[in-house]
Structures are given as C-alpha cells and as structure tokens.
Amino acid sequence: MxxxxxxxxxxxxxxxxxxxxxxxxxxxxxxxxxxxxxxxxxxxxxxxxxxxxxxxxxxxxxxxxxVGDTQNERDAVGAELMNFITPAPSIVNRHFWDTYQHAPQEALADFFALSKRNDYIKTRAIAKNIAFTHPSEYGDIEITINLSKPEKDPKQIALAKKVKATGYPKCNLCMENEGYQGRVDHAARANHRIIRFKIDDHEWGFQYSPYAYFNEHCIYLDSVHEEMVINGTTFKNLLTIVQQFPGYFAGSNADLPIVGGSILSHEHYQGGRHTFAMEKAPLETRLVFADYEDVTAGIVKWPMSVIRLNGDDLDRVSALAAKILDVWRNYTDEAVGVRAETNGERHHTITPIARMRNGQYELDLVLRDNQTSPKYPDGIFHPHKEYQHIKKENIGLIEVMGLAILPPRLKDELAVVADYIQGKNVQVAAYHQQWADDIKARHTDVTAENAMAIVQDEVGAVFVKVLECAGVFKRDAVGQQAFMRFAQQVGLKE
Structure with a gap:
C-alpha cells in the first residue's frame, strides 16, 4: 500500500x-x-x-x-498532523464559553475530549503507567510508576546542545506555546490549545496536562511569565478557580526549592477531577481562631502538617489563610527543629489546595520547611536517605495529597525484588538490598502469585514514611504539641 x-x-x-x-x-x-x-x-x-x-x-x-529521528522531532510532525483536527484557539474558546453559559460541566468535557482526540493528552503513553494503592492509617495511598514520559534521547540531548537558545517561548508553560511547532530542545505544541479566563481582570489560561497523573489533570497558568509565589492572592486565586471550574480542585506547588515543584519560573497551579486520600482525611483536632469564628478550621489527620479551612465567604477563608501564612513565614520552634530562616535564607512556605465541598470553600494549607543540615543535606523535611531508593525527588503538590509519582526505573527493579523474595537467584540493585532482605525476612508465605503484590504494598509503606519525613510537626506527642503552639501563635480563641 x-x-x-x-x-x-x-x-x-x-x-x-x-x-x-x-x-x-x-x-x-x-x-x-x-x-x-x-x-x-x-x-x-x-x-x-x-x-x-x-x-x-x-x-x-x-x-x-x-524530519530527524529524535523524539522531539517526531513529536513535532505528529502534533502538526493532529493540528488538522484541532480548531483555531478563537473557535475552541468560543465553543467553551458558549457551552459554559448553560452547561459548565459539558464545556469541560468537550475540551477534555478534544485534548484526547487530537493526541495532546498522550492517552496511550499514560496507559503504560503502573498504578496501585496502599491501605494506610491515613487512607488509601495511591502509587504510580511513571512510564508515560519518554526517556531522554541521547541524540536529542546532543543536538539540543548545538541549538542556539532563542528564549522563545520562555518556558513550557508560557501561552506562546500554543501552536508552537517545537524544536529539538523544546516540546511540540502545534495541536495545543488554551482556554482563556479572568481572575480579577487579569488573564489566565486553562489547559490539560499532556502526561496526566490523574483524571482530567489540568494546569491553570498566568498569562505573564513571572516566578511562582505563595501569598494572600494565591489563596484568593485558587478559591476563585474552583468556583469557576465545577468539580475540579486547584492547588499550587510551594514556591521554594526542595519543597517546591519542578517549574518555579512561571506562576501556575494544577487541578483536575480526582479525589485524593488527603481530601478524604478527617479533621482530628478542631481549631477556632479569634476574629475568624465564621471559618471552620482544624488539623487534618495526615502524615504531613495540614490545616483545613472551610467557609461560605471566599474573602474570609483566604484572609485567614493569609494570616496563617504570615505567621508561618516567621515562625521558629527550636524544640522541634523548625526555623523560619538561617543566614538570611527563608525556609517556610505553604502548599495550598482548594476545592468546593457541600457548597462551601475549602482550603488545605500544608506547612513546608526547606531546611537542610549535615545529617540531611537533601532536606530535613524531604525523603530521608533510607527511603530514597524508592523516592528521592521533591515532594510536590501531587505527592502531598497522597499520590506518589515514582521513577520508571522501579518497574524492572521491583520485578527483581519480587523474584528475590521468592528465593530466586537474582541480583537486586544495591540500594534496594537491605529493603529486599527485610521484606524477605518478614514474609514467609511468598509465592509467584503474591510476590509482586507484597512488594507493591511495601513500596506504599515506604511512601507513607516519605510523607511523614516531609511533615514539619511529627505525628508523635511532641510534634502535635508543637503544632498546637503554632496554632496558638496564629490566634486560637480562648
């Protein structure tokens, strides 16, 4: 043919x-x-x-x-071909907002369907991911071994070094990516479309994530290329977004290295239609803050340190959140190793997550601290060395909520561990050896049928430990007393 x-x-x-x-x-x-x-x-x-x-x-x-045979070059041709079925940005936006006027959920569904149909959302690549859950005292923790993003091509890396930087688009989140052809050192976006919307008369963009980690994983991005920041406006923005995009949550990575996300150079949030374990987690300690009696507050039963706010008034919820952030930015408790700054470097920020619940605004505020020390050079409140064989990357927004994004190397490495605990003569990666020996010693009923399930459950247990590492106020009595001392500084009502 x-x-x-x-x-x-x-x-x-x-x-x-x-x-x-x-x-x-x-x-x-x-x-x-x-x-x-x-x-x-x-x-x-x-x-x-x-x-x-x-x-x-x-x-x-x-x-x-x-075209050349590197992944980016092939992707550029593919995106250009799929652009034939992708309407112009003006048409996509007109259809979205015309539909939104009478059926907001339908508008979202139509845009999501287009983004899959035109291969902007890489559904086939995403289907390769390995996913499972781990029951824990905090709920069902989700684990994903990320196999969707293509490995970096050595040929592409070599060619990219020869390409003269143009500075256009400034980053992968800029609106200038819409329709961009792509090049060997920049992703193809010919079939990419962005929905425009306003927050307080400032233009923002809404798009889906090409390599989604959960259902309808989306990105809300500032139309201006400016660095990420967490402040009082952030909380207002997030609450405004969840009111505009029904059924979606909106959250932001922290704005500091170590505890922040992978892209700090462009203001953006993430969202989607997914219920994470953290959202299901109950309040275990009620808090009532003076002058904010109309906002329900409490400490969430979660491995990280989370204060949840609920209220009918967006401005009141965001105002209390801003007060908590202001206090946290300057808060030090040497008794538990919490320090606002050292040598002029600030350490404290918040990872916020907004949603609508039963008609009320809900905001989870996850306290973050990016200190390092000789004992923990990668971060005191970061995956500790003994857990980095599973997860050593930053604990960002998605992980904070209870969904682990683990590296592709684990697919083959865990298969070897599963063989090892069955007694097979295999070579386990050195950084897994102690862990594998421990699993083998604790499980005497390993079979070919249950070996991988045992290993996956152990991976989930490690990720729970990772989240506990990232908690600034630990789950023991000393940590929880320290958490209450912080809440008192915010202004607990007597």
Missing amino acids: SAETLVDRFVTAVIAASDYTATDHIYLVNRVLNIVGEGHQQPAPDTDELIDLKDALVAVAVANGK
Missing part, C-alpha cells in the same frame, strides 16, 4: 473528525504530503484510528528525511 493511500486514509479520518468536508480532500492530501514527503512507500495500518495513522505518517516523514 502506498504512502499516498496512507495519506488518503488519514485525510478521510481527518474529515470525519473535523469541520473539513469531502471538497477539502485534495487540499488536505497535499498539505499532508508537504509535511511527510512523497517518496517513501509504507503500508497503512489496518485501522481508521487517527492516532495510529498519524504514527504511521510520522514514520514516513522520518524515512523521507523530512
């Missing part, structure tokens, strides 16, 4: 999935040939699925020398 027939089949699928008509067929064929080339012959896959046909056409483009 010729490349032209493959192109014809792709174009037919494009017409079926877009506003193009049969009259546009020849035009579309020629535009596709311009992208993939005319010389190479390749059989078309026996499918009418657009993404399969797109993948086959990318292979044609590589064979014809129209």
Whole structure:
C-alpha cells in the first residue's frame, strides 16, 4: 500500500473528525504530503484510528528525511498532523464559553475530549503507567510508576546542545506555546490549545496536562511569565478557580526549592477531577481562631502538617489563610527543629489546595520547611536517605495529597525484588538490598502469585514514611504539641 493511500486514509479520518468536508480532500492530501514527503512507500495500518495513522505518517516523514529521528522531532510532525483536527484557539474558546453559559460541566468535557482526540493528552503513553494503592492509617495511598514520559534521547540531548537558545517561548508553560511547532530542545505544541479566563481582570489560561497523573489533570497558568509565589492572592486565586471550574480542585506547588515543584519560573497551579486520600482525611483536632469564628478550621489527620479551612465567604477563608501564612513565614520552634530562616535564607512556605465541598470553600494549607543540615543535606523535611531508593525527588503538590509519582526505573527493579523474595537467584540493585532482605525476612508465605503484590504494598509503606519525613510537626506527642503552639501563635480563641 502506498504512502499516498496512507495519506488518503488519514485525510478521510481527518474529515470525519473535523469541520473539513469531502471538497477539502485534495487540499488536505497535499498539505499532508508537504509535511511527510512523497517518496517513501509504507503500508497503512489496518485501522481508521487517527492516532495510529498519524504514527504511521510520522514514520514516513522520518524515512523521507523530512524530519530527524529524535523524539522531539517526531513529536513535532505528529502534533502538526493532529493540528488538522484541532480548531483555531478563537473557535475552541468560543465553543467553551458558549457551552459554559448553560452547561459548565459539558464545556469541560468537550475540551477534555478534544485534548484526547487530537493526541495532546498522550492517552496511550499514560496507559503504560503502573498504578496501585496502599491501605494506610491515613487512607488509601495511591502509587504510580511513571512510564508515560519518554526517556531522554541521547541524540536529542546532543543536538539540543548545538541549538542556539532563542528564549522563545520562555518556558513550557508560557501561552506562546500554543501552536508552537517545537524544536529539538523544546516540546511540540502545534495541536495545543488554551482556554482563556479572568481572575480579577487579569488573564489566565486553562489547559490539560499532556502526561496526566490523574483524571482530567489540568494546569491553570498566568498569562505573564513571572516566578511562582505563595501569598494572600494565591489563596484568593485558587478559591476563585474552583468556583469557576465545577468539580475540579486547584492547588499550587510551594514556591521554594526542595519543597517546591519542578517549574518555579512561571506562576501556575494544577487541578483536575480526582479525589485524593488527603481530601478524604478527617479533621482530628478542631481549631477556632479569634476574629475568624465564621471559618471552620482544624488539623487534618495526615502524615504531613495540614490545616483545613472551610467557609461560605471566599474573602474570609483566604484572609485567614493569609494570616496563617504570615505567621508561618516567621515562625521558629527550636524544640522541634523548625526555623523560619538561617543566614538570611527563608525556609517556610505553604502548599495550598482548594476545592468546593457541600457548597462551601475549602482550603488545605500544608506547612513546608526547606531546611537542610549535615545529617540531611537533601532536606530535613524531604525523603530521608533510607527511603530514597524508592523516592528521592521533591515532594510536590501531587505527592502531598497522597499520590506518589515514582521513577520508571522501579518497574524492572521491583520485578527483581519480587523474584528475590521468592528465593530466586537474582541480583537486586544495591540500594534496594537491605529493603529486599527485610521484606524477605518478614514474609514467609511468598509465592509467584503474591510476590509482586507484597512488594507493591511495601513500596506504599515506604511512601507513607516519605510523607511523614516531609511533615514539619511529627505525628508523635511532641510534634502535635508543637503544632498546637503554632496554632496558638496564629490566634486560637480562648
């Protein structure tokens, strides 16, 4: 079957999935040939699925020398092909907001469906992730071994070093990514669309995450490229967003290294339609703050240090949150190793998560401290060394809420551990050895059928320990007394 027939089949699928008509067929064929080339012959896959046909056409483009064989170059061709079924940004926005006027949930569903259909959300890659849960005293903790993001290609890294930096777009979250062709050192975004919305007359963008970690994982991004910051405005913004986007939560990574997210250079939040274990966790200590009796408050039963606020008034909830942040920024308790700053470096911030619950505004404030020490050079309130064989990266927003994002190396490494605890003669990675020996000693009923389930449960137990490491006020009596001392500084009502 010729490349032209493959192109014809792709174009037919494009017409079926877009506003193009049969009259546009020849035009579309020629535009596709311009992208993939005319010389190479390749059989078309026996499918009418657009993404399969797109993948086959990318292979044609590589064979014809129209594009290099690095992942970013292939992705650029793929995104350009899927752009044929993606309406212009103005049309996408008009449809979203016209639908939103009478059916906000339908508007979200339509935009989500488009983002999957045009392969902006990498559903097939996401399906490769390994996911399981771990029952704990804090609820069912979720674990994901992230296999969706492609490994860095050595060829791509080498080529990227030769590319002269343009500074455009400034980062992967800038609005200038919408429709950007991509290059060897920057992701392809030809099929990317952003919904515009306003917070206090300032423009923001709403998009979905290409490599989603949970249902309808989305990003809310500032239209201006400015560094992330957590302040009183952050809390107002988050509460405004969850009021505008029904059924979605909105949260922000912290704004300091070690406890912050991977992108601190661009103000943005994350959200989606997912219920995390932390949201289900109950209040275990009620708090009533003076002058804020109308805002329900309490300490959440969670491995990290969380204060939850609920109220009917957005401004009142955000005002109390701002007061808690102000006190925390300057709070020191040497008895438990909590320090606001050392040598002029500030250590305290908050990871906030907003949602609507039973018609009220709800805000979880997770206290963060990014100190280091000779004993804990990676961070005192960071995964400690004995747990870094499972998780050594920052504990960001998603992990804070009870969903572990673990590195792809664990897929094969855990399989070896599962063999090892069955008594097979295998070589366990050195950094897993003590852990594997401990599992083997504690489990005498290991079989081929239950070995991996045992290992996965042990991974979940390690992640709970990681979250406890990140808690600034520990779960013991000393830590909880210290937590109450902090609450008193905020202004507990007598």
